[in-house]
Structure formats: C-alpha cells, structure tokens
Amino acid sequence: MTVASKQETRVRGGQADAPGRGRPPAALLHLAGLALIILAWQLLSLLSSHLGAPLATIEALGRGFADGWLAEATADTLLHVAGGFGLALAVGVPVGYAIAVNDFAYRVFDPLVQAYGSIPRIVFLPILLTLFGAGGAAKMSMGFLAAVFPILVNVIAGVRTTPQALVRLGRSVELRPWAMAVKIRMRWALPLLLVGMRLGFGIAFVSVVISEYFGSTGGLGVELSAAYAALEPARLFAIVLVTVIVAAVVNTVLLRVDRRLSG
Amino acid sequence: MSATLRARRSRPPRAGWQVPATQAALVVGFFALWEAGAASGLLDPLTWSRPSVIVTELADLIGTPETVNDLAATLTTLAAGFLIGASVGVGIGIAVARLRRVQAVVSTYLVALQSVPLLVFYPVLLTIFGLNRGPTVIVVAAVTMVPVALNTTAGLGAIPRGLQRLATSLMLSRSAAYRKVFLPAAIPLIFPGLRVGFLAALVTTIGMEFIVASAGLGYRVGQSYHTFAVDRMYANIVVVCVLAILVNLVLTRIERSLRRDVTT
Numbered sequence: 040m041t042v043a044s045k046q047e048t049r050v051r052g053g054q055a056d057a058p059g060r061g062r063p064p065a066a067l068l069h070l071a072g073l074a075l076i077i078l079a080w081q082l083l084s085l086l087s088s089h090l091g092a093p094l095a096t097i098e099a100l101g102r103g104f105a106d107g108w109l110a111e112a113t114a115d116t117l118l119h120v121a122g123g124f125g126l127a128l129a130v131g132v133p134v135g136y137a138i139a140v141n142d143f144a145y146r147v148f149d150p151l152v153q154a155y156g157s158i159p160r161i162v163f164l165p166i167l168l169t170l171f172g173a174g175g176a177a178k179m180s181m182g183f184l185a186a187v188f189p190i191l192v193n194v195i196a197g198v199r200t201t202p203q204a205l206v207r208l209g210r211s212v213e214l215r216p217w218a219m220a221v222k223i224r225m226r227w228a229l230p231l232l233l234v235g236m237r238l239g240f241g242i243a244f245v246s247v248v249i250s251e252y253f254g255s256t257g258g259l260g261v262e263l264s265a266a267y268a269a270l271e272p273a274r275l276f277a278i279v280l281v282t283v284i285v286a287a288v289v290n291t292v293l294l295r296v297d298r299r300l301s302g
Numbered sequence: 303m304s305a306t307l308r309a310r311r312s313r314p315p316r317a318g319w320q321v322p323a324t325q326a327a328l329v330v331g332f333f334a335l336w337e338a339g340a341a342s343g344l345l346d347p348l349t350w351s352r353p354s355v356i357v358t359e360l361a362d363l364i365g366t367p368e369t370v371n372d373l374a375a376t377l378t379t380l381a382a383g384f385l386i387g388a389s390v391g392v393g394i395g396i397a398v399a400r401l402r403r404v405q406a407v408v409s410t411y412l413v414a415l416q417s418v419p420l421l422v423f424y425p426v427l428l429t430i431f432g433l434n435r436g437p438t439v440i441v442v443a444a445v446t447m448v449p450v451a452l453n454t455t456a457g458l459g460a461i462p463r464g465l466q467r468l469a470t471s472l473m474l475s476r477s478a479a480y481r482k483v484f485l486p487a488a489i490p491l492i493f494p495g496l497r498v499g500f501l502a503a504l505v506t507t508i509g510m511e512f513i514v515a516s517a518g519l520g521y522r523v524g525q526s527y528h529t530f531a532v533d534r535m536y537a538n539i540v541v542v543c544v545l546a547i548l549v550n551l552v553l554t555r556i557e558r559s560l561r562r563d564v565t566t
Contacts, residue, residue, distance in 0.1 A: 065406060065407060068404060068407040069407060069410075072407060072411060087430060089426075089429040089430050090426070090429075090430070143320075143321070143324075146321045147321055147324045147325055147328070150325065151325065151328070153550065153554070154547045154550065156501075156550075157501055157504075157546045157547055157549065157550035158542070158543045158546045158547065159504060159505040159508035159509055159520070159542060159546060160505075161505070161508060161509040161512050161520070162508060162512070162520065162523045162538075162539045162542045162543070163539070164512070165523060165524065165526075165527035165535055165539075166349075166535075166536075166539070168527065169348075169349045169527070169532070170349055241416070241419070244419055245419040245421050245422070248419060248421075248422055249421060249509060249512075249513060252513055253512070253513055253524070263422065263425055264425070266425070267425035267428065267429070270429075272426075272429065275425055275426060275429075276426070279422050279423060279425075279426060282418075282419050282422045283418050283419070283422075286418050286419055287414060287418070290414060
C-alpha cells in the first residue's frame with residue numbers, strides 16, 4: 040500500500056513539475072554531453088598513439104582547409120551526394136505516390152520495395168563501376184540507390200495514411216488529380232517525406248564516401264584511405280570529423296524544418 | 303447490415319492470385335529482357351553478364367568450400383555484432399527510460415548517432431585493432447545498438463499504468479518487474495527495433511567485408527570485381543541479395559505474428 044502511494048506521488052509530482060524547474064536546461068545538458076565526448080576522446084588518445092588527439096585533429100582540420108584539399112574533397116563528395124539525393128527525390132516521390140494511391144499497385148510493389156530495401160546496396164557498386172568507370176557517375180548512382188529506398192517507403196506510408204475525410208473533402212470540391220496529390224495527399228505525407236529525406240541523405244552520404252574509398256578519383260573517401268595508408272591519425276580524424284559535422288548539420292536542418300511544419 | 307459492410311470492405315479489388323502473378327511476371331520479365339538484351343548483343347557481356355550464365359555460375363558456387371566459408375564468416379560476424387549491439391541497446395534503452403531527467407538529451411544523441419556515418423570510423427578502428435574482424439564487429443554492434451535502444455525506450459515508455467501498478471502491487475523486485483512484466487509488455491515495440499537493427503547489421507557486415515575483410519560474402523563480391531570475373535561477381539551479388547531477402551521475409555513473419563498476439 041505504502042509502496043503504491045509513493046509511486047503515485049512520484050509520478051504525479053513529475054507531471055506537475057513545470058518544464059525547466061527541477062531538471063537542468065537542455066542546452067546545459069548538451070554542453071555537458073559534448074564536453075564528456077571530448078574528454079573521453081582526449082583520454083582515449085592518450086592511451087593509443089593511433090588516435091589523433093582533439094587538439095591535433097583541430098589543427099589538421101585547419102591546415103586541411105587552409106591548404107584547400109579538405110574543402111575540395113568535401114565539395115566533391117557533397118556535390119555527388121546532392122546529385123544522387125536529388126535524383127532519388129525526383130524519382131522516389133512520384134513513384135512512391137503512384138504506388139500508394141493505387142491499391143493493386145501497392146499490393147504488387149510494396150513487397151518488392153521492401154525486398155529491395157533489405158539488400159545491402161553496396162554490392163551493386165562493382166556493377167556501377169564497370170558501367171560508369173571510377174568517375175563521379177558511379178558514386179552518384181550509388182547515392183541514388185541508397186537514398187531512394189527510405190524516400191519511397193516514407194512517401195508510400197504517408198500517402199497511404201491520408202485520412203479518408205481529407206480525401207473526401209478534396210473530391211467534394213472536385214480537385215483535379217494533380218491538386219489532390221499536391222494539396223491533400225502529399226501535404227499530409229510531408230512530415231514522413233522529411234523523415235525519409237533525413238534517412239536518405241544519411242545513407243546516401245555514407246554510400247558515396249564508401250564508394251570513394253573503394254575506388255574513385257576524389258572526395259572524402261579517397262582522402263580517408265590516403266590518410267589511413269599514410270599513417271596520419273590526426274589527418275584521418277580531421278576527415279572523420281568533417282563527415283560527422285556534415286551529417287549533423289544536415290540532420291539538424293531537416294529536423295528543424297520538420298518541427299516547424301508539425302507546429 | 304454488418305454482413306454487407308463486411309462484404310464491401312473485404313471485397314478484394316482483384317482476385318487473390320493476381321498480385322503474386324503480377325509480381326512473378328515483373329521479375330520474370332526483368333530477367334527475360336536482360337537475357338534478350340545480352341543475347342542480341344545490346345548489353346555488353348563484360349559489363350552486364352547474362353542471367354543464363356549467372357545461373358550456371360551460381361550452381362558452381364553453391365556447396366563449394368569457399369562459399370561455405372564465406373557464408374560462415376559473414377554469419378558469425380553478423381551474429382556477434384548483432385548480439386553485442388542488441389544487448390547493449392536494450393541495456394541503454396532501459397537506462398534511458400529510467401533516467402527521465404536526461405532522457406530527452408540522450409535520445410537526441412541516439413537519433414543523431416543514427417545519422418553519423420559510423421562506417422567512416424573503420425579506418426580508425428583498423429589502426430587500433432588491425433586487419434581482423436574486430437572493427438567489423440564493433441561497427442556492426444554500434445549500428446545495431448541505436449534502433450534497439452530507441453525502440454526499447456519507446457516501448458518501456460508506452461507501458462500502460464495498469465501494468466506498472468500490477469508490478470508494484472505484486473511487490474516485485476526491480477529486476478523481476480523488468481523481466482516478468484515490463485520487458486514482455488514492451489516486446490511488440492522492441493521487436494521492430496531489433497528488425498531494423500538486424501537489417502542494418504546485415505548491410506553493415508556486407509559493406510565492411512566489401513571494403514576491408516579477407517573473407518565473407520561481401521569480400522567475395524569485391525574480390526570478383528577486382529579479378530574481372532564478371533559472371534562470378536554477378537553470381538556473388540545474387541547470393542547476397544537472396545540472403546538479405548530471406549532474412550527480411552523471416553523477420554517480417556515473426557513481427558506479424560507478434561503483433562497479432564498483441565491485438566487479439
């Protein structure tokens with residue numbers, strides 16, 4: 040009995056608590072988290088000479104950008120990620136929409152899309168390399184193959200969950216199919232499309248870097264393998280740091296957009 | 303009334319066989335086009351190979367000690383990485399669910415970790431562990447851990463108040479409450495995390511093998527590319543695809559049966 044009532048007050052107390060009172064502010068916790076990560080990194084780098092220490096990494100980062108190669112490699116990679124990602128959007132949204140609005144098409148294609156999604160796309164890289172050579176087209180198509188799946192899946196899920204009431208509303212004001220798609224179904228699916236874009240950009244980015252590592256003419260992956268081969272941990276860490284920062288920035292931007300849209 | 307309603311709702315738009323028939327036609331058509339293109343010389347055999355050749359190559363491949371070794375290497379790496387990642391993930395998920403104070407912040411980090419290209423860390427791991435399976439297992443575990451942890455936290459957060467009261471009124475110890483009440487109740491939500499984690503683990507295992515390993519299915523694809531064995535390369539790709547699709551089918555089946563247990 041006493042245990043139960045104690046539980047009760049604890050839960051109720053937690054609910055009544057005003058946000059910001061009693062618990063530390065989020066910004067402070069984030070700062071603490073970041074400090075903890077840097078501290079752990081510093082300690083680990085003291086243990087092993089194979090790890091670039093935080094300061095040395097920042098220095099290598101600055102030197103890389105000052106000498107130009109790091110900015111060049113980042114631009115090269117991002118350009119191809121953007122290309123593949125844009126293509127995936129251009130293909131994934133209309134195709135996903137077409138699959139989702141037709142019940143028969145959905146039942147035929149959804150299992151095929153799921154099956155495609157479970158395949159490790161990286162195994163297609165050799166095919167792309169024999170097709171396009173080691174230039175930009177191969178890694179751009181790799182980015183496309185990776186990004187198109189989450190975009191497809193989320194567009195399909197978003198469009199399929201459009202409330203019937205909204206669809207009927209659209210029909211009652213006699214929207215044309217195009218307006219129905221843009222104003223009703225895709226508007227409803229937008230938050231999920233953003234999720235798909237976020238996931239899609241993430242894997243497109245990794246896939247392009249991996250493709251570059253496997254064989255390419257330039258980009259972060261090439262620099263990564265060069266730094267690894269040259270046994271320069273600080274340079275290696277600087278490149279890894281760039282990829283982490285790029286991923287974090289894009290992720291945050293898309294999350295912000297998502298939050299603003301959903302109110 | 304209810305009969306007509308049910309009849310209207312369950313009336314399939316097409317007969318049941320039409321969906322699998324269309325799917326089969328699509329797949330067969332794809333390979334037929336491919337074969338025709340290769341036979342007519344439109345598709346360069348050195349780039350595209352050809353389905354009939356790939357099939358004979360596949361038949362050669364299956365059962366050879368090399369394939370068996372590769373399969374064993376891939377599956378053991380996958381299993382090790384997945385098991386470590388899933389256990390750590392469930393542990394972190396429980397911890398985060400209980401530490402309400404930091405829950406929001408830690409969850410943000412976990413979501414952010416999902417977007418970090420973890421695979422990019424392998425050269426760092428390679429310099430530490432050397433060219434063995436260590437780096438692969440660690441990256442696979444990290445990739446598995448994130449969705450499992452997020453879903454565990456979500457699953458534990460969604461436990462009905464009634465079950466919490468039940469655990470308290472039975473005076474279960476904390477660990478017993480988790481083992482007997484909370485975790486079983488959260489399984490329908492944890493399982494999708496395990497499924498996503500397993501698929502991510504498979505993709506990562508193959509990817510890591512592709513770039514760094516000296517054995518495994520992913521390695522074999524890359525190696526046949528480097529030796530210009532185009533037909534062999536396609537056959538190896540088919541093996542990976544079939545494995546992935548089978549894994550996905552099994553996991554979907556399990557998930558569906560778990561959900562049915564919950565809803566009825």
